Amino acid sequence: MVTQTAKAFVRRLGPGLITGAADDDPSGIATYSQAGSQFRFALVWTLLITTPLMIGIQMLSARIGWVTGQGLATNINKMCPRWLTTTLITLLVVANTINIAADVGAMGEAARLLMGGPLPLYVLGFGAFCIAMQVFFSYESTVRILKWLTLALFSYVAVILTVQVPWHQALTESLQPWLYFPKDTSLKDYSAMVVAMLGTTISPYLFFWQASQEVEDNNRRPEAQALRLHPEYAAEHLSRIKQDTFVGMTFSNVIALCIVLATAVTLNAKGITSIQTASQAAEALRPVAGEFAFAIFALGIIGTGLLAVPVLAGSAAYAVSELYGWKAGLSHGFHEARGFYLIIVAATGIGTVMGYLEVDPIKALVWSAIVNGVISVPIMAVLMWIGQSERLMGQYTITRRHRFFGWAATAVMAVAVVVMLGTSFG
Numbered sequence: 001m002v003t004q005t006a007k008a009f010v011r012r013l014g015p016g017l018i019t020g021a022a023d024d025d026p027s028g029i030a031t032y033s034q035a036g037s038q039f040r041f042a043l044v045w046t047l048l049i050t051t052p053l054m055i056g057i058q059m060l061s062a063r064i065g066w067v068t069g070q071g072l073a074t075n076i077n078k079m080c081p082r083w084l085t086t087t088l089i090t091l092l093v094v095a096n097t098i099n100i101a102a103d104v105g106a107m108g109e110a111a112r113l114l115m116g117g118p119l120p121l122y123v124l125g126f127g128a129f130c131i132a133m134q135v136f137f138s139y140e141s142t143v144r145i146l147k148w149l150t151l152a153l154f155s156y157v158a159v160i161l162t163v164q165v166p167w168h169q170a171l172t173e174s175l176q177p178w179l180y181f182p183k184d185t186s187l188k189d190y191s192a193m194v195v196a197m198l199g200t201t202i203s204p205y206l207f208f209w210q211a212s213q214e215v216e217d218n219n220r221r222p223e224a225q226a227l228r229l230h231p232e233y234a235a236e237h238l239s240r241i242k243q244d245t246f247v248g249m250t251f252s253n254v255i256a257l258c259i260v261l262a263t264a265v266t267l268n269a270k271g272i273t274s275i276q277t278a279s280q281a282a283e284a285l286r287p288v289a290g291e292f293a294f295a296i297f298a299l300g301i302i303g304t305g306l307l308a309v310p311v312l313a314g315s316a317a318y319a320v321s322e323l324y325g326w327k328a329g330l331s332h333g334f335h336e337a338r339g340f341y342l343i344i345v346a347a348t349g350i351g352t353v354m355g356y357l358e359v360d361p362i363k364a365l366v367w368s369a370i371v372n373g374v375i376s377v378p379i380m381a382v383l384m385w386i387g388q389s390e391r392l393m394g395q396y397t398i399t400r401r402h403r404f405f406g407w408a409a410t411a412v413m414a415v416a417v418v419v420m421l422g423t424s425f426g
Contacts, residue, residue, distance in 0.1 A: 017147065024304055039185075047197070066238075092205065096312040
């Protein structure tokens with residue numbers, strides 16, 4: 001009975017779980033590692049704040065995709081001038097490609113740390129595998145692989161189990177962070193890291209991916225389209241979206257918390273306060289927490305990278321294809337949706353080449369964060385506009401509570417962007 005219930009629960013998980021797990025990509029791991037190593041527990045509160053905001057905005061994205069039967073780019077194009085939609089999508093593709101470069105480079109570096117050998121070979125290998133997974137595997141196979149790859153994130157739970165976490169101290173410092181600022185750390189440094197944490201957890205590519213996966217899943221089942229407006233079916237499906245998104249986003253931030261705690265009690269305790277890449281965090285763990293923690297941390301980088309790169313490339317491909325009216329979707333073959341797959345190949349290929357050329361990962365992540373920050377606020381505002389539109393959403397417009405969390409997330413990101421731009425160029 002328990003087994004059957006567990007299987008039924010897992011079957012209800014899909015786009016939300018994969019989206020949440022993809023949020024903890026190697027570039028995110030680097031951000032969380034830096035937060036823990038530099039500020040110990042003083043940034044834990046950001047993960048508590050962003051969890052309900054992530055759930056709200058991702059649930060809205062999924063709801064829009066399912067109710068309208070169209071992706072976010074198509075819906076945004078209905079609400080905004082064409083030039084604005086094109087600009088936002090172009091910036092999304094640029095940010096995703098830069099992020100792919102950072103992630104593929106981190107995966108290659110992690111593999112080199114574990115097995116030795118030439119870094120360029122690993123980078124090219126991972127890039128090629130990510131392209132092949134989306135181009136040659138069926139939709140069902142790709143989703144199944146991505147679901148299994150979410151298990152890689154449990155490696156960071158394993159790391160936590162190998163170290164001693166002072167839970168009382170962690171709670172105290174996270175609730176009163178201003179009392180525990182490290183020496184020689186300015187408010188500007190702290191503000192910049194707060195923005196990095198917010199930008200890492202709430203990213204535009206996640207909005208597009210989850211909405212498109214709901215559309216794709218719906219299109220694969222003709223009976224679902226016929227029943228979409230049936231009250232009982234709609235209530236059940238919207239409940240599934242809510243559960244899927246809640247589990248996925250909570251899972252994402254629990255893993256982020258594990259990474260912050262693990263690096264705080266190991267690296268920070270040993271005076272290691274400057275971590276620039278995920279692989280650097282893994283390497284620094286070796287003498288501090290032992291070979292097991294090092295190996296698990298490094299394997300997690302590879303697993304999360306293999307999960308995140310297809311999501312980054314796929315979200316860009318969905319957005320561009322919807323903008324230009326191309327046939328899109330992993331359930332179509334290459335010859336049916338040539339433009340869609342060419343965007344996947346181009347984004348992953350260019351990102352891989354950038355990783356091969358060993359582009360500075362910190363500069364790549366900074367520029368990716370800036371571009372994501374610039375586009376996140378207008379995209380979130382338009383999503384809220386769409387969610388409240390009876391013309392597009394019919395009887396399934398969002399509730400008052402959902403509006404509160406959605407606009408709260410938009411406001412928080414707007415403040416974060418202002419601070420980010422001030423700290424980046426000030």
